[in-house]
Amino acid sequence: MRFEDCNPIGDKHYRILDFEGNVIREEDIPSFSDEELLYLYWTMLFSRTIDEKNISYQRQGRMLTYAPNIGQEATQVGSAYAMEKNDWLVPSYRELGAWLIKGVPLKNIFLYWYGNEWGSHMPEGVRVLPISVPIASQLQHATGIGMANNIKGEKNVVVTYVGDGGTSQGDFHEALNFAAVFKAPVVFIIQNNQYAISLPRKVQTASETLAQKAIAYGMPGILVDGNDIFAMYSATKEAIERAREGGGPTLIEAYTYRLGAHTTSDDPTKYREDEEVEKWKEKDPILRFKKYLKNKGILTEEWEENTKKELEKEVTSTFEEIENKSDTLIEDIFKYHYETMPPHLEEQLEDYKSFLEGGR
Amino acid sequence: MANKLNIVEAVNQALMNEMEKDETIVVYGEDVGVEGGVFRATVNLQKKFGKDRVFDTPLAESAIVGTAVGMAINGLKPVVELQFMGFSYPAFNQIISHVARMRNRSRGRYTLPMVIRAPYGGGIRALEHHSESTEALYAHIPGLKVVIPSTPYDTKGLLIAAIRDPDPVIFLEPKRIYRAFRQEIPEETYELPIGKAKVVEEGEDITVITWGAMVRDVQKASEMVKEKGIYPEIIDLRTISPMDRETFIESVKKTGRAVIVHEAPKTLGVGAEIVAIINEKAFLYLEAPPTRVTGFDTTFPLPRGEKHYIPSPERIAKTIEDVVKF
Ligand SMILES: Cc1ncc(C[n+]2csc(CCOP(=O)(O)OP(=O)(O)O)c2C)c(N)n1
Numbered sequence: 001m002r003f004e005d006c007n008p009i010g011d012k013h014y015r016i017l018d019f020e021g022n023v024i025r026e027e028d029i030p031s032f033s034d035e036e037l038l039y040l041y042w043t044m045l046f047s048r049t050i051d052e053k054n055i056s057y058q059r060q061g062r063m064l065t066y067a068p069n070i071g072q073e074a075t076q077v078g079s080a081y082a083m084e085k086n087d088w089l090v091p092s093y094r095e096l097g098a099w100l101i102k103g104v105p106l107k108n109i110f111l112y113w114y115g116n117e118w119g120s121h122m123p124e125g126v127r128v129l130p131i132s133v134p135i136a137s138q139l140q141h142a143t144g145i146g147m148a149n150n151i152k153g154e155k156n157v158v159v160t161y162v163g164d165g166g167t168s169q170g171d172f173h174e175a176l177n178f179a180a181v182f183k184a185p186v187v188f189i190i191q192n193n194q195y196a197i198s199l200p201r202k203v204q205t206a207s208e209t210l211a212q213k214a215i216a217y218g219m220p221g222i223l224v225d226g227n228d229i230f231a232m233y234s235a236t237k238e239a240i241e242r243a244r245e246g247g248g249p250t251l252i253e254a255y256t257y258r259l260g261a262h263t264t265s266d267d268p269t270k271y272r273e274d275e276e277v278e279k280w281k282e283k284d285p286i287l288r289f290k291k292y293l294k295n296k297g298i299l300t301e302e303w304e305e306n307t308k309k310e311l312e313k314e315v316t317s318t319f320e321e322i323e324n325k326s327d328t329l330i331e332d333i334f335k336y337h338y339e340t341m342p343p344h345l346e347e348q349l350e351d352y353k354s355f356l357e358g359g360r
Numbered sequence: 361m362a363n364k365l366n367i368v369e370a371v372n373q374a375l376m377n378e379m380e381k382d383e384t385i386v387v388y389g390e391d392v393g394v395e396g397g398v399f400r401a402t403v404n405l406q407k408k409f410g411k412d413r414v415f416d417t418p419l420a421e422s423a424i425v426g427t428a429v430g431m432a433i434n435g436l437k438p439v440v441e442l443q444f445m446g447f448s449y450p451a452f453n454q455i456i457s458h459v460a461r462m463r464n465r466s467r468g469r470y471t472l473p474m475v476i477r478a479p480y481g482g483g484i485r486a487l488e489h490h491s492e493s494t495e496a497l498y499a500h501i502p503g504l505k506v507v508i509p510s511t512p513y514d515t516k517g518l519l520i521a522a523i524r525d526p527d528p529v530i531f532l533e534p535k536r537i538y539r540a541f542r543q544e545i546p547e548e549t550y551e552l553p554i555g556k557a558k559v560v561e562e563g564e565d566i567t568v569i570t571w572g573a574m575v576r577d578v579q580k581a582s583e584m585v586k587e588k589g590i591y592p593e594i595i596d597l598r599t600i601s602p603m604d605r606e607t608f609i610e611s612v613k614k615t616g617r618a619v620i621v622h623e624a625p626k627t628l629g630v631g632a633e634i635v636a637i638i639n640e641k642a643f644l645y646l647e648a649p650p651t652r653v654t655g656f657d658t659t660f661p662l663p664r665g666e667k668h669y670i671p672s673p674e675r676i677a678k679t680i681e682d683v684v685k686f
Pocket of ligand 1: 164
C-alpha cells in the first residue's frame with residue numbers, strides 16, 4: 001500500500017512522522033520495542049558523533065579528507081535496520097549509519113578514512129562491501145550479488161546506495177536495467193541529499209523526481225521522506241520482503257539533505273545559501289525522532305546526555321588506538337594483488353627493502 | 361577417440377569440461393546463450409547446463425563485468441564474454457577500478473575468481489573496432505592477469521587454468537586464427553600454467569618473442585630466414601601479465617639478440633616492456649639492440665588497409681636478418 005499510495009511521479013513523499021515527530025500514518029508505524037527504538041536513536045547519535053569527531057580531527061590535522069553524513073542519519077539507519085544479518089550491503093562512501101547497523105567496527109571506519117586498506121577488511125559475517133569511490137559503479141556489484149542469489153537459490157537481499165549525482169552515471173542505468181531484467185533481489189536507495197558536491201539536484205536531471213526513473217526500468221519506485229526514520233524503515237522493509245519473495249528490485253528515493261560539507265575539503269558556502277541550510281536544520285532527522293521518542297516517554301534528557309558522553313569516549317579512545325598504529329606495512333602494499341605474489345612484484349619488494357636497509 | 365579441435369572449439373570444450381566439474385561456473389554475455397556467441401565459442405552450453413548457468417544479457421559491457429564482480433564475491437565463478445576486445449572499453453572502469461582492485465582494497469577479504477573472455481586482433485576484414493589488440497592497456501594494471509593463447513592445445517589448457525585461477529584473468533582469443541588449424545588435444549580436462557612462456561622453436565642465433573596470432577607469422581618468417589642460415593628461437597609468451605621473464609631472458613643470454621613481434625601499436629606496447637626487461641637483465645649479453653616489429657602507431661585500418669598494418673612474415677624476416685647482421 002505504501003508504494004501504491006506514493007506514485008513516484010509528483011512530489012508526494014511517503015512519510016510516517018511529520019516534522020514535529022507526530023505520527024501521521026498510524027497504520028505504518030513499525031512495531032519496535034522500546035529497546036529497539038532507543039537502539040536506533042543511539043545509532044543515529046553514534047553516527048553523528050563519529051562525523052563530528054572526524055571533522056574536528058581533520059581540522060587538527062589528525063584525520064585525512066572525510067565525507068560526513070550529518071543530516072542523512074535517518075535515511076541510512078532506517079533503511080539498513082530493515083536488513084537481515086545475511087543480507088548484503090553495497091555502499092558508496094556516505095553510508096556511515098548503515099555500516100554501524102550492519103556491524104562494521106568503528107576501528108575499520110577510522111582505519112579506512114585514515115588511509116589504511118585494512119579498514120575495508122570486514123570481519124567474517126559482516127556482509128558489507130568496501131567503500132566504492134567511482135560514482136555509481138558499486139550498483140553493478142549489487143546487481144551481480146543479487147543475480148548470484150537467484151542462481152544459487154539463496155534468499156538474501158542486497159541493499160545498495162547511490163547519491164543523486166550518481167543517477168546520471170551510465171552504471172546507474174545498467175545496474176537497474178540488469179536487476180529488473182533478471183529480477184535480482186536488490187533495493188536501490190538514492191540518497192538524494194540535494195547536491196553532488198556543488199551541483200544542485202535540479203541540474204542533475206530534468207526528471208521531476210529521481211524515484212520516477214523506476215518506471216522506465218519496470219520496477220516499483222517510491223519517493224520517501226529520508227529524514228523520517230520510520231518511513232525509511234517501512235519502505236525498505238517492504239522492498240526487501242518483495243525482493244526476498246522473488247519480486248525483484250525496487251528503487252527508493254530518500255529525500256534528504258546534506259547539512260555539512262561534501263567532504264572536509266569542500267566549502268559549501270560557495271554554492272548554497274545559509275538560509276537554505278538553516279531551514280533544513282529544522283528538519284534534522286535526529287531532532288524529529290527525538291521529539292517522537294520524548295512524546296512517547298521513551299527518551300529522557302538524562303539518558304541522552306549519558307549516551308552522548310559514552311559515545312564521545314568510545315569514539316575518542318578508538319581513534320587514539322589507531323592514530324599512531326595505522327601505518328601500512330610495506331609487505332602489505334605488495335601482498336594482496338594476487339593470491340600468489342608474482343616474481344616481478346617479489347623483486348620490486350625485495351629491491352625496495354634492501355634500499356631501505358641501505359643495501360644499495 | 362580423436363579430438364581434433366580448432367581454437368574456438370577448444371574454448372568451447374574447456375568451458376564444457378569445467379562447467380561439468382564445477383557447478384559455480386556461470387557463463388554469460390551478449391548472444392552467448394541461445395545463439396552460442398557470434399563466434400560460436402559458447403555453442404550448446406546453454407542446452408547442456410541450462411539458462412541459470414548460461415545466459416544472454418542486455419547489451420551493456422560495464423554491467424556484464426560489474427555484475428561478475430558481485431557474482432564472484434557471492435561465491436560464483438563467472439566466465440563472461442565481451443563480444444570483441446574493441447567493445448571492452450565500456451567496461452574499462454569496472455575492470456580497472458574494481459576487478460583489478462577488490463582483493464587489494466579489501467586486504468584479501470573479497471577476491472574475484474572470474475574470467476573475461478574477448479576475441480582480439482585484426483585480419484578478419486571486419487568493421488571498425490573489431491580488429492584491435494589493446495592487451496597493453498590491461499597488462500599495465502596491477503591485479504589483472506592477461507593471457508593470450510596461440511594454439512588449440514594451449515587455449516584449452518590456459519582457459520581451464522584461468523577459470524581455476526583465484527584471481528581475475530583477461531583471456532584474449534586470437535580471432536584471426538580461431539579456425540585456422542586443428543590440433544589433436546586431450547578430451548579430458550588439463551591445465552597449463554599461467555605465467556609460463558613456451559619455447560616454440562629452439563634456435564641459437566636470435567630470440568623472437570611473440571604471442572597470439574603472430575606466432576604463426578613468426579614461424580613463417582623463421583622458415584624464410586632458416587634458408588639463409590639463421591636459426592631463431594621462437595618464444596610464445598602466452599601470458600602477457602604476469603610475464604615469464606626468465607624464459608626469454610635465458611634465451612637472450614644464449615642468442616645475444618632479440619626481436620619482439622606484436623600486432624599492437626609500437627609506442628608503449630608490450631614489446632617496449634620486454635625491451636626494457638632485456639636491457640635490465642641481459643644487457644651485457646647483447647650483440648645488437650633489441651628490436652620491435654609491430655603494428656604502426658596509427659588507428660587499425662579498415663579492411664582495405666589491414667594487410668599493411670599487421671606485421672607480415674616478410675617484414676618480420678627482414679628485421680630478423682637486420683638484427684643478426686647488426
Ligand atoms: C566517476 C566519478 N566521477 C567523479 C568523482 C568525483 N566525485 C566524488 S563525489 C562526487 C559527487 C557525488 O555526488 P552524489 O552522487 O550526489 O553523492 P553525495 O556525495 O552527495 O553523497 C564527485 C563528482 C567520482 N568519485 N567518481
